[in-house]
Amino acid sequence: MSNQxxxxxxxxxxxxxxxxxxxxxxxxxxxxxxxxxxADAGLKLEIPDWSRTPGKNASGYGSxxxxxxxxxxxxxxxxxxxxxxxxxxxxxxxxxxxxxxxxLHFERHHAGVPDIDPAQHKLVIHGLVRQPLMFSYEDLLxxxxxxxxxxxxxxxxxxxxxxxxxxxxxxxxIHGLVSGAEWTGIPLSTLLDEAGVDPEARWINxxxxxxxxxxxxxxLNRAMDDxxxxxxxxxxxxxxxxxxxxxxxxxxxxxxISVKWLxxxxxxxxxxxxxxxxxxxxxxxxxxxxxxxxxxxxxKSVITSPSGQMKLQRQGIYQISGLAWSxxxxxxxxxxxxxxxxxxxxxxxxxxxxxxxxxRFSIPWQWSGSEAVLQSRATDSQGNVQPTRSxxxxxxxxxxxxxxxxxxxxxxxxxxDVANVYA
Amino acid sequence: xxxxKQLVSTVVMTLGLAIGLSTTTHAQTLGTPISEDxxxxxxxxxxxxxxxxxxxxxxxxxxxxxxxxxxxxCHGMRGEGTSAQTRLVGGDMQSQTSPxxxxxxxxxxxxxxxxxVQRAMPADAPKSLSSSEVYQVVAYVLYLNEIIEDSRxxxxxxxxxxxxxxxxxxxxxxxxx
Numbered sequence: 001m002s003n004q005x006x007x008x009x010x011x012x013x014x015x016x017x018x019x020x021x022x023x024x025x026x027x028x029x030x031x032x033x034x035x036x037x038x039a040d041a042g043l044k045l046e047i048p049d050w051s052r053t054p055g056k057n058a059s060g061y062g063s064x065x066x067x068x069x070x071x072x073x074x075x076x077x078x079x080x081x082x083x084x085x086x087x088x089x090x091x092x093x094x095x096x097x098x099x100x101x102x103x104l105h106f107e108r109h110h111a112g113v114p115d116i117d118p119a120q121h122k123l124v125i126h127g128l129v130r131q132p133l134m135f136s137y138e139d140l141l142x143x144x145x146x147x148x149x150x151x152x153x154x155x156x157x158x159x160x161x162x163x164x165x166x167x168x169x170x171x172x173x174i175h176g177l178v179s180g181a182e183w184t185g186i187p188l189s190t191l192l193d194e195a196g197v198d199p200e201a202r203w204i205n206x207x208x209x210x211x212x213x214x215x216x217x218x219x220l221n222r223a224m225d226d227x228x229x230x231x232x233x234x235x236x237x238x239x240x241x242x243x244x245x246x247x248x249x250x251x252x253x254x255x256x257i258s259v260k261w262l263x264x265x266x267x268x269x270x271x272x273x274x275x276x277x278x279x280x281x282x283x284x285x286x287x288x289x290x291x292x293x294x295x296x297x298x299x300k301s302v303i304t305s306p307s308g309q310m311k312l313q314r315q316g317i318y319q320i321s322g323l324a325w326s327x328x329x330x331x332x333x334x335x336x337x338x339x340x341x342x343x344x345x346x347x348x349x350x351x352x353x354x355x356x357x358x359x360r361f362s363i364p365w366q367w368s369g370s371e372a373v374l375q376s377r378a379t380d381s382q383g384n385v386q387p388t389r390s391x392x393x394x395x396x397x398x399x400x401x402x403x404x405x406x407x408x409x410x411x412x413x414x415x416x417d418v419a420n421v422y423a
Numbered sequence: 424x425x426x427x428k429q430l431v432s433t434v435v436m437t438l439g440l441a442i443g444l445s446t447t448t449h450a451q452t453l454g455t456p457i458s459e460d461x462x463x464x465x466x467x468x469x470x471x472x473x474x475x476x477x478x479x480x481x482x483x484x485x486x487x488x489x490x491x492x493x494x495x496x497c498h499g500m501r502g503e504g505t506s507a508q509t510r511l512v513g514g515d516m517q518s519q520t521s522p523x524x525x526x527x528x529x530x531x532x533x534x535x536x537x538x539x540v541q542r543a544m545p546a547d548a549p550k551s552l553s554s555s556e557v558y559q560v561v562a563y564v565l566y567l568n569e570i571i572e573d574s575r576x577x578x579x580x581x582x583x584x585x586x587x588x589x590x591x592x593x594x595x596x597x598x599x600x
Contacts, residue, residue, distance in 0.1 A: 081497045081505070082546050111549060125454070126462055133454030142453055194452050205468055211549045213467055213542035219597045264466065271597075272468050273532045275539035282593065284524065288516045293597035328600075399521050 006366065010345035012338035013366040015317075017348035071095075073104055074172050084112020084211065087154070089176025092304045092323065098350075098358040099149070100179035102234050107241045108154050108177065110276070111212035114261055118245040121209065123229070127266035130196025137245050140231065143186045148228075148251070149357045151325045153178040153297045155254035155281055159401035161408060162393060166420045171307035174408070174420060178302075178325070180358035183249050184232035188265075189224045197224075197267060205272045206248050206257070207264040215264075216257040217271030218250060222295070226251050229262065252327030252356035253295040254402070256281055286397035297327035298405035299386050301334050301361070301378035312416035315369040320347070321362040326380035331359035333379040338365055340373035340409065340423045341388070347376070355381075372412040373423045389422060469538040476537070476579035479554035483573040486563030489556050493545050502526075502567040512567045516589055527568030531593050533585040536561045558582070 007016040064071075075088035087108040090100055100106075107113075118137040126132035157177035160167050167174065192204075197220070204223045207215040218227070230238060230249040238244050243260030250258045256276055271277065277292060284290040301324035306312060320338075324331045330353045335344040347361040361376070378386045387395075389406035396403075409423040459466075469475045491500060497509045504510030514528030522528065526536060541557045543549050552560065558577045565571045571585060 081509075085546070111543065111546070124457065124462060124465065126457070126459060126466070132457050132459060132462070133452070134457040135454045139453045139455075191454070194454055207468070207542075211543070213549070215468065215538075215542070221598075264468075266466065266468055268470070270470065270472060272470050272538065273535050275535055275543070278530055278532065278535050278593070279524075279526070279539075284516075284522070288522065288592065290529075290593050291596045292593045293595055294599070295597065399524075 010337065010339070011343040012370075012372050013368055014320075014336060014338050014343075014345040015364040015366060017346060017363045019364050071104065073106070074176060075107075084109050087177060089172050090179045091172045092176055092178075092302065093171040093307045093310070095304070096321070096360070098180050098323065098360045099234065100181055102181065102236065102239050102242070105152075105179040105181060105233075105239075105242060106154065106177045108255060109210070109241070110214045111210050113240045114210045115240065116209060116245060116261060121245050121261075121263065123246065123263055123265070125191060125195040125265045125267075127205070127268050128198035128201035129192075129267055130198065133191075133195045135191070140186060140229065140246065143190060145184050145186055145231070146228065147182055147184040147232075148226075149180065149182045149354055150249065150251045151178060151180045151297075151356060151358045152249075152255050152258060153300075153325070153327075155256065155294075155297065155402040158300075158302075158404040158408070161389060161404050161406065162396075162398040162401045164398075166422045168308070169420050170309045171302060171304045174308065175302045175304075177255070178323070178358075180323075180325075181233050182235065183228065183230045184235070185228040185230035185246070185249065188227040188229055188248070191229065192224065192265075192267075200269055201267040203268050203271045205264075205266040205268060205274075206259040206262060207266075208243070208247075208259045208261040209263040210261050214256075214259060214276060215272060215274040216259055216277055217268075217274065217293075218248075218257055218295075219293070220267070222250065222253075230258075250295070252297060254281060254297060257295060281402060282400070283396065283402055284399040286399070288399075290400075294403060295327075297325070298403060299326040299328070299331075299378050299380040299384040300324065300405040301331075301376040301386055302408060303336070303374055303376050303410055306374065306412065306418045307410055308418055308420045310418045312367055312412060312418070314416075315367055318365050318367055319362050320365045320374060320376075321360065322347075322376050324349075324359045324361055324376070324378040325357065326378065326382070326384060327356060328384060329381035330355050330357070331361075331378055332381050334359070334361040335377045335379075336361075336363045336365075337375045337377070338372045341375050341407070344377065367412065367416075369414060369416075371414055373421065374410045374412065374418075375407050375423070377407055467538070467542045469534055469541060471532040471534040471583060473580070473583045476582065477554040478579065479558050480576050480578035481555050481557075481559030481562050482576055483559075483562040483566030483571065485555075486559035486561070486566075489552070489559050490563045493552065493556075494560065497546065502564060511564055516592055525568070526564055527570065527588065529589050529592070531587055531590045532583075533561070533565065533570075533587055534583050536564060537582055 073088035154177035247260040303322040347363040392406035411421040502512035514523030
């Protein structure tokens with residue numbers, strides 16, 4: 001196949017997504033020219049040592065290859081005056097697919113990770129109910145459960161992009177407060193129905209058993225919809241940093257309201273106005289009014305490769321790959337631009353599309369060695385389209401830095417260095 | 424009844440609830456009934472409507488000593504903070520430049536200060552203040568923000584009567600699409 005036969009679908013080297021499969025590098029004309037030259041004639045493949053020695057035995061608990069140990073969450077420096085406060089970010093640029101391994105799921109804590117004995121943990125439902133109830137972990141394991149794949153995103157994710165100057169960051173450092181997992185648990189409505197919701201109730205107030213007793217108020221209509229009491233994550237008991245033995249999971253909404261280490265649900269007519277829904281996680285507009293309870297996460301996408309601080313080593317074909325999600329539906333379309341938004345091409349959506357879950361997209365791209373600006377733009381099943389950064393900032397201002405979901409730009413220079421830019 | 428039969432019956436009952444059969448059906452509930460009285464020490468929610476406050480009281484005059492001993496390491500001797508995140512005092516939501524948002528300028532309810540201090544502060548030893556110490560510290564933070572006099576007694580009745588400068592500054596977006 002000659003270079004001309006690759007169907008160019010947008011400017012600066014984007015190739016029809018249908019070429020993604022079944023197109024060998026060897027067919028790429030001038031692309032990857034060193035590969036075309038073939039292997040060094042002196043090279044002779046031999047049987048490697050690991051094919052001559054029996055390997056390790058089966059083990060009680062799995063571990064990863066020692067060659068992948070550099071794949072790590074990125075956490076900030078601990079603050080001795082604020083023990084346990086902080087976050088760690090998922091290495092989006094080193095992962096594929098749309099499920100985040102539990103050990104690499106992002107974290108955000110307000111007073112550290114408590115060490116909870118499930119035999120002593122209690123969940124209480126009280127307030128405006130017919131009968132206040134207390135549940136043990138063992139009680140809860142006896143309920144019928146549902147399993148759903150959902151994303152979880154901190155509303156502070158990508159917030160640095162509200163700032164006046166683009167940070168020199170990676171997909172992980174800028175966007176790593178999003179992850180995806182299969183969550184298994186009990187529909188919260190089952191437990192609320194068992195306690196008997198008073199017709200006057202309008203809110204649930206959820207509190208965790210961490211040292212901050214972190215609390216959030218959630219509208220009852222949402223709590224009765226698709227909210228679950230999650231006990232398992234990707235098939236195993238929820239990990240301590242995700243709320244063991246149980247957490248609330250509010251699909252599609254800012255991560256903070258999926259209260260971890262859940263111990264109390266109190267029904268009321270009004271929200272509690274906890275610190276984390278007044279001082280924090282509120283959005284002050286340019287007119288100085290502040291929006292409270294802005295819960296759904298907006299339609300968004302991020303290119304995870306190539307991405308910030310990577311270096312393209314040679315000209316030729318690359319797979320532009322990334323993640324898209326929406327708190328209001330499923331991802332219907334992702335477009336990619338290699339020329340800073342002047343022209344766009346549809347990316348392939350690789351994974352099954354489900355509501356409020358991460359979607360993996362990709363599109364082949366032929367880098368010519370000249371400058372490029374890579375962008376992605378998501379559209380969800382409700383027709384919501386990801387806005388440009390400039391339109392988002394002019395609409396929302398930058399007094400608050402929550403809910404950034406604008407189009408982000410990775411610039412590639414002629415040396416192959418990739419960097420976050422405002423374009 | 425065998426364990427299996429019990430389990431099946433429980434699952435059937437619970438499924439019945441989930442698909443919307445009348446909740447007055449005597450489903451075998453798995454939760455244990457508990458009374459609000461049994462939750463008195465467990466429920467820390469102190470709401471703007473005045474519900475959920477403990478006994479005790481305090482003034483800013485009393486709170487100054489507690490604040491300087493337990494809070495000032497992060498929040499400064501007079502609430503000026505040791506970082507932007509820990510500043511408690513000052514700011515003006517109507518300023519020309521991007522407003523400094525603090526407890527004084529931004530928080531819409533005095534209840535939130537009490538609720539947060541009681542459940543989460545001081546950060547190195549949450550829930551270690553007595554109820555009266557919490558009232559005292561809240562009074563001192565409000566006094567530093569020139570919202571109350573230093574002799575004003577805060578208790579379960581008076582605390583929620585304190586009007587915050589930004590009380591009308593928030594819009595409930597919980598039912599937005």
